[in-house]
């Protein structure tokens with residue numbers, strides 16, 4: 001007995017309805033899912049991009065999907081997506097190889113590394129200089145500006161590129177996000193690949209013979225990658241390494257910049273939240289020992305930003321940047337009297353959880369305090385999956401939160417801003433700002 005639902009037209013299934021934009025400027029569950037949940041209940045079948053898919057808004061099924069990774073379910077994204085991200089990207093890796101790559105990333109972007117490396121300082125520098133530049137301009141389109149800032153920082157941390165050199169790469173990534181469909185056109189000889197080759201070559205040339213000698217030269221993630229692929233018996237192939245770098249660059253800038261732009265807009269729309277946030281950051285500055293101002297934010301100060309963390313959680317709950325998390329079944333899965341056949345896709349639907357009024361009362365309201373005293377959700381839970389869940393929980397969550405917190409710190413303590421237009425959101429079903437978000441930023445003194 002299959003779950004209820006319609007498979008739509010032959011071949012295209014319900015793909016067109018799934019991607020048709022919801023332009024009602026609301027955070028609500030995408031219309032496609034909302035209507036079917038009302039009609040069929042929390043688990044229904046459909047057909048997307050040529051695949052039979054079961055959509056889940058069911059807490060227990062979601063939990064099972066995250067917990068049974070590699071047993072009953074495995075990561076699966078539609079072919080078109082995989083072609084773009086690379087057949088050997090981390091999302092396509094399973095079992096031991098997946099864990100190996102994940103740990104490689106966490107050694108660089110995980111919380112210990114963020115605390116012990118120069119990351120805090122580098123993020124601070126990027127944020128302070130961007131805001132300073134923007135405050136001299138008559139107007140800033142915030143989504144584009146924040147994307148540029150986050151991209152340049154990521155390109156620096158991943159590939160050691162200076163902003164002046166990441167421009168070409170940035171352009172092709174921005175184009176990529178603008179039209180996922182047209183992106184394959186950029187693949188042969190993309191700026192990214194030539195850039196990677198050039199960077200790899202230069203590391204090899206400067207590092208001289210002997211893999212380990214090269215490590216640590218630039219202090220970027222590519223150092224770790226080069227160290228891996230030049231081992232005597234490398235586990236990681238060149239292709240895996242390229243695909244990993246590509247995915248990291250993509251996953252790091254698009255997500256964080258959307259969340260940050262939305263956070264700024266939500267703060268502008270909710271002055272009492274902005275005030276509480278400002279008090280938290282002003283207090284940090286006040287409590288700082290005299291003479292320490294020039295040293296910048298410390299890790300302890302960062303960890304004391306509890307309301308900021310609630311603002312970020314509430315922003316990503318409403319943003320639902322990942323409108324669907326995809327898996328496929330490895331065997332027939334029995335669930336509440338239904339069978340999900342082996343090989344079918346399963347889409348966990350975070351918006352249906354994050355906007356469920358029995359979990360989050362008054363779910364469309366921006367209310368960061370609802371996350372007060374809930375630090376456990378920082379690693380994801382049944383009710384909070386903005387960064388995924390289980391084995392594949394986002395490896396960049398800590399890096400992303402660090403960037404957002406430091407940005408908000410500088411924004412609220414040094415600047416004020418006013419809305420000049422835009423800020424409307426649309427879901428396709430990913431979050432977009434079709435008219436941008438135009439603001440004027442000025443130094444607050």
Ligand code: HEM
Pocket residue numbers: 075090091092109247248251252253255256259316321322325326385386387388389391392393394395396397399400
């Ligand atoms: C607001 C910011 C972010 C959001 C909302 C977000 C969301 C997510 C989600 C929902 C997943 C789970 C995907 C799945 O289970 O299939 C995920 C995985 C992942 N994220 Fe993020 N992410 C963010 C920032 C970042 C950053 C900054 C990086 C890179 C440094 C990153 C890199 C990755 C990678 C590599 C995966 C793993 C894919 C896998 O395990 O197959 N993310 N992210």
